[in-house]
Amino acid sequence: xxxxxxxxxxxxxxxxxxxxxxxxxxxxxxxxxxxxxxxxxxxxxxxxxxxxxxxxxxxxxxxxxxxxxxxxxxxxxxxxxxxxxxxxxxxxxxxxxxxxxxxxxxxxxxxxxxxxxxxxxxxxxxxxxxxxxxxxxxxxxxxxxxxxxxxxxxxxxxxxxxxxxxxxxxxxxxxxxxxxxxxxxxxxxxxxxxxxxxxxxxxxxxxxxxxxxxxxxxxxxxxxxxxxxxxxxxxxxxxxxxxxxxxxxxxxxxxxxxxxxxxxxxxxx
Amino acid sequence: xxxxxxxxxxxxxxxxxxxxxxxxxxxxxxxxxxxxxxxxxxxxxxxxxxxxxxxxxxxxxxxxxxxxxxxxxxxxxxxxxxxxxxxxxxxxxxxxxxxxxxxxxxxxxxxxxxxxxxxxxxxxxxxxxxxxxxxxxxxxxxxxxxxxxxxxxxxxxxxxxxxxxxxxxxxxxxxxxxxxxxxxxxxxxxxxxxxxxxxxxxxxxxxxxxxxxxxxxxxxxxxxxxxxxxxxxxxxxxxxxxxxxxxxxxxxxxxxxxxxxxxxxxxxx
Numbered sequence: 419x420x421x422x423x424x425x426x427x428x429x430x431x432x433x434x435x436x437x438x439x440x441x442x443x444x445x446x447x448x449x450x451x452x453x454x455x456x457x458x459x460x461x462x463x464x465x466x467x468x469x470x471x472x473x474x475x476x477x478x479x480x481x482x483x484x485x486x487x488x489x490x491x492x493x494x495x496x497x498x499x500x501x502x503x504x505x506x507x508x509x510x511x512x513x514x515x516x517x518x519x520x521x522x523x524x525x526x527x528x529x530x531x532x533x534x535x536x537x538x539x540x541x542x543x544x545x546x547x548x549x550x551x552x553x554x555x556x557x558x559x560x561x562x563x564x565x566x567x568x569x570x571x572x573x574x575x576x577x578x579x580x581x582x583x584x585x586x587x588x589x590x591x592x593x594x595x596x597x598x599x600x601x602x603x604x605x606x607x608x609x610x611x612x613x614x615x616x617x618x619x620x621x622x623x624x625x626x627x628x629x630x631x632x633x634x635x636x637x638x639x640x641x642x643x644x645x646x647x648x649x650x651x652x653x654x655x656x657x658x659x660x661x662x663x664x665x666x667x668x669x670x671x672x673x674x675x676x677x678x679x680x681x682x683x684x685x686x687x
Numbered sequence: 688x689x690x691x692x693x694x695x696x697x698x699x700x701x702x703x704x705x706x707x708x709x710x711x712x713x714x715x716x717x718x719x720x721x722x723x724x725x726x727x728x729x730x731x732x733x734x735x736x737x738x739x740x741x742x743x744x745x746x747x748x749x750x751x752x753x754x755x756x757x758x759x760x761x762x763x764x765x766x767x768x769x770x771x772x773x774x775x776x777x778x779x780x781x782x783x784x785x786x787x788x789x790x791x792x793x794x795x796x797x798x799x800x801x802x803x804x805x806x807x808x809x810x811x812x813x814x815x816x817x818x819x820x821x822x823x824x825x826x827x828x829x830x831x832x833x834x835x836x837x838x839x840x841x842x843x844x845x846x847x848x849x850x851x852x853x854x855x856x857x858x859x860x861x862x863x864x865x866x867x868x869x870x871x872x873x874x875x876x877x878x879x880x881x882x883x884x885x886x887x888x889x890x891x892x893x894x895x896x897x898x899x900x901x902x903x904x905x906x907x908x909x910x911x912x913x914x915x916x917x918x919x920x921x922x923x924x925x926x927x928x929x930x931x932x933x934x935x936x937x938x939x940x941x942x943x944x945x946x947x948x949x950x951x952x953x954x955x956x
Binding site for chain 2: 475476478480482483497498500502503505507509516517520522524526527528529530531532533534535536537581583584617618627628630632634635636653654655656657658659660661662663665667675678680682684685686687
């Protein structure tokens with residue numbers, strides 16, 4: 419049986435770097451597909467391209483316009499085929515709706531180099547001793563992730579006007595379970611509640627404008643991780659003039675930093 | 688007299704979203720223009736486009752291939768003209784060399800909204816009590832920034848094999864002095880020594896693969912800042928498989944977070 423994520427990011431090659439895909443109800447958000455699954459399908463298109471070499475190093479997605487229910491097309495262009503990296507430009511379009519998302523992908527040959535982790539994962543309660551959280555918002559995609567919150571989980575409105583912490587730490591994995599790969603990791607990099615919900619305790623309209631995920635893990639590290647939960651941490655530094663930043667770290671369950679991810683979020687008021 | 692930065696990012700409109708520019712010796716790096724000035728000129732092209740509304744909110748630049756000395760062309764395309772944001776795609780090309788850089792820009796209307804800073808600037812010695820540092824690497828662009836290091840400045844090789852801190856904090860401003868604007872801020876967001884030089888104390892070949900800067904300041908905040916120095920902080924979380932991340936915060940001299948910036952850096956070994 420096809421995993422819901424694989425169904426959501428399945429692409430049919432149309433030739434010359436073009437692919438056909440379609441939204442699925444499984445990953446629906448408030449008014450369009452979950453941003454994580456759009457990131458995953460943009461990456462999937464590059465990985466499906468016959469000229470793609472190496473593994474993803476960076477993915478940047480710009481969410482330009484609303485994706486509506488139904489089919490879409492993704493066009494992939496290799497703009498630079500260098501010795502150590504490939505640079506890709508990706509555009510998602512939908513019929514008369516024009517361009518709905520753009521992305522760039524950098525791939526790199528898997529190399530063993532000098533390595534050092536400057537940061538350590540937060541010390542947290544193990545997955546199997548942490549309570550599973552039910553959905554806190556009525557969006558379909560949320561059901562495809564098992565989340566166990568360590569701090570900054572769903573909560574009630576705070577005291578009027580009080581600003582609360584933007585930090586979330588959680589254990590998270592696909593459900594039904596699925597071995598980790600780059601598209602799944604790209605999707606999880608967007609699987610946090612918008613930070614303004616956390617700090618204000620209300621539900622302002624929000625939309626990710628742009629998201630960049632840097633993959634620090636090689637394929638072997640993802641294979642080692644398999645379907646075990648990731649430790650995911652998220653923070654924000656400022657809310658101002660209708661935008662806020664958001665930064666996340668995604669760790670393996672044995673403390674290896676697999677990816678970091680940053681986004682700029684538009685909020686209404 | 689034209690400021691060297693303005694000379695380096697000057698563009699001549701060619702019509703239909705195309706612009707002509709040229710590298711200048713003032714911002715030369717080891718083997719091409721300084722990445723910050725390329726970021727600035729990609730942003731400049733969007734700001735010079737007749738359809739551009741609002742102020743820059745996000746800039747993502749992918750450094751695809753070497754820019755050589757001489758002329759280049761920048762093509763700007765408005766892919767989505769939304770009510771609250773515009774999405775732009777930018778490509779820099781050089782004659783037979785093909786595409787050298789790609790970028791996306793998100794602009795947003797300047798709005799006063801709920802605002803909150805979750806992080807505070809580091810407590811540091813004031814600008815006028817901090818010593819100015821001379822160039823630590825023989826690259827031209829370095830001369831166009833006055834840097835006063837608070838921590839993580841240029842230093843000699845560490846003890847063999849010892850891993851040192853990736854953190855830099857510095858006061859920085861254009862020299863000759865120049866009022867701050869978005870292109871200048873974009874350029875400064877790349878004005879840090881590569882982190883691997885810091886942690887290993889040697890000079891591995893490096894190249895920024897992709898850089899994203901999120902502008903949290905409105906134009907009024909940049910005007911208020913004028914030509915006074917910024918407080919700039921930089922860190923990294925992991926070096927692995929030939930890549931490392933780098934994150935920076937750029938603060939006004941009175942403690943307002945003007946921008947955050949993230950990049951993924953390729954290193955040789």
